[in-house]
Amino acid sequence: MLKLLFPTIMLFPMIWMLNFKWLWPITTAHSLIIATLSLSLFKCYSTTQWSNLNSLMATDMISTPLIVLTCWLLPLMILASQNHISTEPINRQRAYITLLVSLQTLLIMAFSATEIILFYIMFEATLIPTLIIITRWGNQAERLNAGTYFLFYTLAGSLPLLIALLYLYNTAGSLSMLSINLISIYPDNWAHTFLWAACLIAFLVKMPLYGVHLWLPKAHVEAPIAGSMILAAVLLKLGGYGMIRMTIMLEPATKSLAYPFIILALWGIIMTGSICMRQSDMKSLIAYSSVSHMGLVASGILIQTPWGFTGAIILMIAHGLTSSALFCLANTTYERTHSRTLLLARGMQVAMPLMATWWFIMSLANMALPPLPNLMGELMIMISMFNWSNWTIMLTGVGTLITASYSLYLYMSSQRGPIPNNLTPMESSHTREHLLLTLHIIPIILLMIKPELIWGWCW
Structure with missing residues (x-):
């Protein structure tokens, strides 16, 4: 390390x-x-x-x-x-x-x-640099409002987790991930229900789960490009990683208490996908698509099967690379048109044909085209969910269709059609931008060849 x-x-x-x-x-x-x-x-x-x-x-x-x-x-x-x-x-x-x-x-x-308490401290400490990046280098006047949403949603979710960890330490005498699974810490009373909810809500807010997701589109839209990239690619995955670590520790209660959260996550896939279909802001659309994908990850983790965990890890990594690349593409358009509105930035294929190719590849990756790792992650979660309950196939299936629809909508709206009259002559794409997108696509392609690296267990 x-x-x-x-x-x-x-x-x-x-x-x-x-x-x-x-x-x-x-x-x-x-x-x-x-x-x-x-x-x-x-x-x-x-x-x-x-x-x-x-x-x-x-x-x-x-x-x-x-x-x-x-x-x-x-x-x-x-x-x-x-x-x-x-x-x-x-x-x-x-x-x-x-x-x-x-x-x-x-x-x-x-x-x-x-140590879980060290993880908690670092989990909270990531707030400070992200908040400064959003509020100081954000694009518009709304950035202070977005920073406030980001700060208070995360803090409100995290304080119960701190109380729960102190209670756990008092009960078990240790907060080491290596040994806490071996210690019996399951009192059969209301305190354990609170403990379970407190441990997971902080991570569900960070992911974010549908219902506590309002901070994410605001933070993404106002953040500069690096803020959007790190938020979509890694900071959302902190929530998923924390859930994987904590659900194993709280295992007996998870089977009964996870139902409402799984239902909310699956319903959120359809709802946020539908919201994507009527977004006019490019970055907002990509942000809502992240909420949809993280709903699938949350449901895969909460059912606590090996396939669910594996699918969640694969999808987290694949989504991190894909959404980061989509934000980079949105930024290249914004730097030339000074607008993120889809109607005002259409017809880019005529102006920048090579960049339109990148848009096409990343839109296909976002909708989980085979044989990309995105599809592997989604399929593993959907199969494990179907094995857990047959009814889930309806929600995950509709969610997949909606994902394909908004990915195509994003591509068609931004790349096809006539160039608007209000656009001034634009500079062509730079080598730096193509290098940036190449460095996003290379790991995705390499993971198709050796997916064992992100399975989550030794091979």
Whole structure:
């Protein structure tokens, strides 16, 4: 773990001491080296799954793909932000990259924590850099409102979790993920019901579950490109990762108490998919599609079967790469048209034909085209849900149809048709943007060849 954490921490002095003209290339190169180093974590050494183990941090086959995704995204965020941040004063540029690096540091520590209280602290600490990025570098005047929603939704969900963890520590005497499963902590009274709800609601708000999802579209729409990328690709996955860790610990109660949350998650797939069909804002549509996909992940985790967990991990990784790429594409359109409205940004295929190809590929990935890992994750969750209850196939099937519909709607609305008269002549796409999207699609293609890396158990 330290071979990732130390180089990431050493980025902080480097960012502030580098000569200005070398700031962007050197930080990008350094973060790419860290991303390459992170691939070495994929080797599973032990039969207990826990490897790279020390007293406070460790990785296993559940956390490893998420750590690698976190490390992979930092150079991509720096690449994506370069165009619109490079016009700002030098100290603000340094501060912006520092916030991105601090997010990576906190996320590596969150995903590798073996103490649940350490995971909770890192889980909450990611709020601060994300909030600063949204409220300081957001695009519109609504960014303060979006930051407030983001902060209070997450805090309101997380405070019961803190109380529950203190109660657990008082009862069990330990909060180590390695040993807490071996300790009996299941009192048959109302306290256990509260404990179960408190432990999971924080993560369901973070995912977010339909019903407590209103902060996400606001945060996505107002955030700069790097904020949207890290939110969609990694921060939502913190909720799923926390649920996987906690449901195993609270296992006896999960079978009975999970029903309302599973129903809400499945209903949310259809509702948020339907909301996508009538969105006029490009980023808002992609944000609501994230809520829909995370509903599928939440239902897969809550039924607590090996296939459900595996499907959830695969879908989290695949969705992280796909949604991040879609936000990058929306940003390239926004930088040229200065509008995210689909009606005002149509006909882009004529102006930027190569970028339209990327739009087509990523829209197909978003609707889970075979043989992409998105389809593998969705199919595994749908099959395990069907095995759990036959009725779920109606909701998941309709959700799949709606996903295909809004993905095509997004592509057709933004790429096809005549170019609006209000658009001035646009600059063509840059090599940097094509490199950025290539670095998104390469892991997706490689995971088709070796999906065992994100199965969640040793192979």
